[in-house]
Amino acid sequence: MTKEEAKQQIQKLVEKYQRVVEAGKIKSYNEAQSRNEFIEPLFEFLGWDMRNLTTDNEVTTEENVSGGRVDLAFRFGNIPVFFLEAKAMKVDLDEWKWAEQAINYSWNKNVTWAVLTDFESIKIFNAEIPPKSVSQNLFIELNCRDFINRFDQLWLLSKESFEQKLLDKEAQKWGKLTQRKQVGEKLFEDLMSWRISLTNDFKKQNSLTDEELDEGVQRILDRLIFIRTAEDRKIEPNILIGILRSGKSDQYKQLVKVFRDFDDGFNSKLFAPHYCEEWKVSDKTIGEVIKGLYETKDGYRYDFSVISADVLGGIYEQYLSFVQVRKGEDKTRSKRKSQGIYYTPKYIVEFIVKETLGEILKKTKPKELAKIKVLDPACGSGSFLNAAYDKILDTLTKQNPQTSLFAKFDILKENIFGVDLDAQAVEIAQLNLLLKVLSQKTKLPTLQHNLRVGNSLIEKENENFKSFDFQSEFKEVIEQGGFDVIIGNPPYIKEDTNRLAFDGLHDSPYYQGKMDIWTLFACRAIDLLKDGGYFSFIAPSSWIGSAGASLFRSKILSSGEIVKFIDFNDFKVFKDASIQTMIFVFQKKKPRKSYKLRYAKITNKNTSSDDVAKLLASGLNHQIENSNIFDATIKPADIGNKLISFSNDIVAEILDKVANTGNFKLSKNDIGNGIDVLQDFITDKHLAKLKDETIKKGDGVLVLKNSVANEMKFNSKEIEYLKPYFTTSQINRYLSDQKNEYKIIYADKYFREHIGEFPNLKNHIDRFKKILTSAFAPYGLHRPREERFFKGQAIFLLRKTMYPAFTFVDFPCYVTRAFLVLKPEKINLKYLTALLNSKLIYFWLKHKGKKQGEQLQIDKEPMLEIPLFKAEESEQGKIALMVDKIMTKTAEFNKTSQNTDKWHLLKAEIEKLNREIDEVIYKLYGFTAEEIGIIEDGYGRK
Incomplete structure (x- = not known):
């Protein structure tokens, strides 16, 4: 989706919001409704894969046991770029506690940006700015009525923006990228400060060697980190701060009692009796350490339930670097x-x-x-x-x-x-x-x-x-x-x-x-x-x-x-x-x-x-x-x-030439996955679970044979959701046979949420409830994918194949995840089919793409990396005509009995057309006869 297309979609979303306002329904919207109907669609239009259909974890729900989580983490390149806290529209976002929660969470997670929204307004905070008031952290605030006339600012939250680091650049321009110390750096500084103060105090009041001090102080700090983590994970109450608030003297003795309790409760050896428990130390020193474990001097609360292990690991590696400065030691380098x-x-x-x-x-x-x-x-x-x-x-x-x-x-x-x-x-x-x-x-x-x-x-x-x-x-x-x-x-x-x-x-x-x-x-x-x-x-x-x-x-x-x-x-x-x-x-x-x-x-x-x-x-x-x-x-x-x-050998030189000559690449929006059905037909394992004699092996679950579907009674709405389903028998290299054998129940979000409108299909699916394991079971496909890829003109390809198997399709075509579907708009699809089926692109995929054994595994990632050559339109048109010919011959070949004279004749004609296409492709990329020989020589080899 382009920026302009996104703007149009968001305009419609704002208009929908205005209708809700005019109907007086705003106050009835809870957080889930606000999020599902407005907030998530907004960020989907901003380019984020909200349901992780094409990614593993681009947008994920944040969870932790402290109860202070935010709602969503947005990742780019598997790295969190901002956290989002979503609220119901009736919530007052100006209440400081909501902003504080989002900012604190982001800081403890080492992420700069925190976003707070109920859709009515969006607030973008820089969690790295030293806190004086929430307003100091606020960078941008947008009312939904301004989403369109201030669209460039809203676009700063788009995926494309984070790819180009536009939000950081904008903040830098306005002086809003001033950073405070990250949580790891700050906690390390505090640990060093506490270690020094404890070491000095213990040394002053006890007769100890440096080795004893190092071991004892570390043991105490390790225990305190453990206790604070238990508190923030709600396993224990706030025990440590309770020691300070008790007003009793000799706080270290009270702390040792806590250590004994933890030894009884957790028995991890961390709290086993240790000689450091007999030492003397001032209440002032212990009090400063305990207080610092809750809140930094600049006002941010440590939340040990969300500080990640790698942050703690980094802190501790620096922490281990600390040594007592002894006479003759090099002070410039850590231990x-x-x-x-x-x-x-x-x-x-x-x-x-x-x-x-x-x-x-x-x-x-x-x-x-x-x-x-x-x-x-x-x-x-x-x-x-x-x-x-x-x-x-x-x-x-x-x-x-x-x-x-x-x-x-x-x-x-x-x-x-x-x-x-x-x-x-x-x-x-x-x-x-x-x-x-x-x-x-x-x-x-x-x-x-x-x-x-x-x-x-x-x-x-x-x-x-x-x-x-x-x-x-x-x-x-x-x-x-x-x-x-x-x-x-x-x-x-x-x-x-x-x-x-x-x-x-x-x-x-x-x-x-x-x-x-x-x-x-x-x-x-x-x-x-x-x-x-x-x-x-x-x-x-x-x-x-x-x-x-x-x-x-x-x-x-x-x-x-x-x-x-x-x-x-x-x-x-x-x-x-x-x-x-x-x-x-x-x-x-x-x-x-x-x-x-x-x-x-x-x-x-x-x-x-x-x-x-x-x-x-x-x-x-x-x-x-x-x-x-x-x-x-x-x-x-x-x-x-x-x-x-x-x-690099000669292969690498050829690959480099392909890369340098290419002038066009597919984008993520050009590529769609086939449907993840999970349960298409009944297997032996299914029969063991179902124990229904009327159900036979091979019976259709979410995929039906045309003959079976034709015998069943469906209403007009149900018929709309029975889509033509194709396999490798109909869709293969230069083959797109519209005469298929199956229909798939296209159980998308609407279908499963309005299952009452599909009584006959519901009755059919209900027979198989026990075996349905879809993420949207029982009435949803596991991954229905974007339906636009299965309609209109497109290129279909087999993901796992010995040789490229791309074909042009111009009819409704629903397929499994064994296929990928390409729908680029700025190139002739028939020309692109020829290019992708060429020996040259096979050579590229064999050396640069993914493989499973000796098979190509043509997933999205390798497809995105192919340096395609977009020829002049006239040249594309000529090759498209060649594709028409080879597809006609392939369709006829597919219906011809093997090893007949006609079969051999058609095979030879198809091979001749393939060679002619390859020659044109080589010419477009500027390959010499010697280079072509190397490519051709490796085509049929493992």
């Missing part, structure tokens, strides 16, 4: 960074977890989930393990939406494992994982067995080092073949910069001079990995050519296959580190003599992290500006331990 340890951004963690654990989960049966073992051998505060927990829980929840709390406990106990040399890091990793399952007052699992202190690189027991023997410490895992997934961000340390870090490592079979310590972690990981398992690190990219990494190169190439590789080049993944980094995804298996991997490279150091995140979220399938992506060939025997090169 963790001097050890080559950097906190990993969320988008990196999610990519690594998705590409490793995500792949394992695809192949894992529900009953075997507990067998999956995930390890981070240098786990730090546990960011990778937190993400791994989320991924497994997501899979479990999809299989069983009613996942119990104890099932979540089982994930922590059965699936998650971590090791770190830093005991404080391990304690914080345990805390972060416990917070994941903190939802009610109950005994929590102890994680001391799963998250351990030790040196993953030193196996033999040595009193001088914290050795860690995986064979004995994780015996049950090793006996089962090893870990399924190993992930992480290990320390980066070169021996010439920190020789002490290599003490005890020189006996390793993988040690060599000039090495970086992270490659020792990588070699160790491969040894600990199960056959078929996945392993991925983010680490310095220099290993592909460094002399000090030759042993690792030999190890990784001989032990399996690199599946994906992204070179960040000069782009800084870590703000405070100048190192060039990369990510590899590796699978342990017998490597083939030659295989392909997906390769991507960021070519501009100024590329935004948002764009890099989008690239990673797509699995390296979405081209972004300033990136180079291709499939590289690896031949392990040819490389050995020499330099690994991911250079």
Whole structure:
């Protein structure tokens, strides 16, 4: 939908609102009605996929147990860009509490923009501006009567606007983008302040070593974070603030009593008796810490129920960097960074977890989930393990939406494992994982067995080092073949910069001079990995050519296959580190003599992290500006331990030429999915559930044979909802046979909400209620899709196919999700059909598109990336005539008996027309005879 079209639709929506006002019905509109009839349609016209028909989570309902949630999160490129709080029209939006709720939520979620609306008015707030009053945060306020005459301002909330960052630019122009510190940065500052004040006070009043102080103060702060989270999740009352309000002296003793109560209630070892409970400290210091845990000095309330694990992880990595400033220490570098340890951004963690654990989960049966073992051998505060927990829980929840709390406990106990040399890091990793399952007052699992202190690189027991023997410490895992997934961000340390870090490592079979310590972690990981398992690190990219990494190169190439590789080049993944980094995804298996991997490279150091995140979220399938992506060939025997090169070959040159010549791409609005029916015909499994002798295998549920439909009695309204339904027998490459066999009950939103108007269809569907699992069961298709794609002229294509199978259709045609449908308006559809069926576009899809085994999987994403060439209209017309001919021949061929003279003649004529079309397409793209030979040579090969 264009901006002008959106404006017209919103004008109609405003007119509808005015009719409601004139009818005096406004006060009767509750929040749900306001949202369903006005607010959601408004944002749909602004380009957002409100029902996630074409996306997974573009607009989602926000939920948390604190009760202070907002209604909707809007994402662009999987990154939240604003939160929306919807209210009923009768609500007074000027009440400060509504704005405060939206602003606080956005700030705690690290999102700049918060939107408050009841449709009558829209208020856009910048949650990053230091709060003095709500009016200070208010950037734009629009009454619905001004939506049209101030449409450019309303358009700032469109999806297109966020793609172009127009709201940020507009705010910057008016000086309304002044940012306060984000929640993570602010909480880190506060934690450091509290730590210093507690350390100084305890040191003053007690005789303690620096090590005792570090451990004790961290234990206290960890407990306080846990308690505040329990409070904000409504598991416990506001206990801590109650200590302050009691007016009693010796507040620390009261706090220790709370610790004892929590030890009894949760039993997580976090609250086990500790020597810090015997220390003395002033009420003033404890009081300031407790008060600060509720509200910042500039007036914003911390809500620990919505502060995400990655934010806490980032805080704690910085928190771990704090060391007592002792005589002779370098004050310019933190402890963790001097050890080559950097906190990993969320988008990196999610990519690594998705590409490793995500792949394992695809192949894992529900009953075997507990067998999956995930390890981070240098786990730090546990960011990778937190993400791994989320991924497994997501899979479990999809299989069983009613996942119990104890099932979540089982994930922590059965699936998650971590090791770190830093005991404080391990304690914080345990805390972060416990917070994941903190939802009610109950005994929590102890994680001391799963998250351990030790040196993953030193196996033999040595009193001088914290050795860690995986064979004995994780015996049950090793006996089962090893870990399924190993992930992480290990320390980066070169021996010439920190020789002490290599003490005890020189006996390793993988040690060599000039090495970086992270490659020792990588070699160790491969040894600990199960056959078929996945392993991925983010680490310095220099290993592909460094002399000090030759042993690792030999190890990784001989032990399996690199599946994906992204070179960040000069782009800084870590703000405070100048190192060039990369990510590899590796699978342990017998490597083939030659295989392909997906390769991507960021070519501009100024590329935004948002764009890099989008690239990673797509699995390296979405081209972004300033990136180079291709499939590289690896031949392990040819490389050995020499330099690994991911250079472009002639295939890449041809693909580049296609990309550079293309002058037209499809847009998202041009592409529609086929219908997701779920239950079309009766299967054996259905019969077992239905236990109805009148129902037979193959009977139509939501899809009916024409002969059956013709015998049934339907009223005129019902007949309108019986749509012609087509399969691959009628719709295929250059084939569009209007003579079909089926009708589909097009059970869209209107149908299911007005089912009383369709009595005969209702009676039919009611027979199958027990087996209907649609999201809109029983009277709705699972995903009916946009009906416009099934009407009028369009291009239909098979999504999964060995070779492109596009065809032009000019009649009503309803299909399953086995198809995609194209309806671009600015190009001749018959010409486009020929172009998409050409050998050249097949060549592109084979190398740049998605594949499932040897099949093409032509989903929306690869379709959007094809660099199409829009020829002059006269040229398009000529090719369209050729399409008419080939479609006529194909229709006749499809009806002709195989291996007859006529069949062979038609086949030859079709092949000749295909060649003629290919020749024209090659000419349009400017390919030479030599290049065409390479394309043609690869057409029929795997």
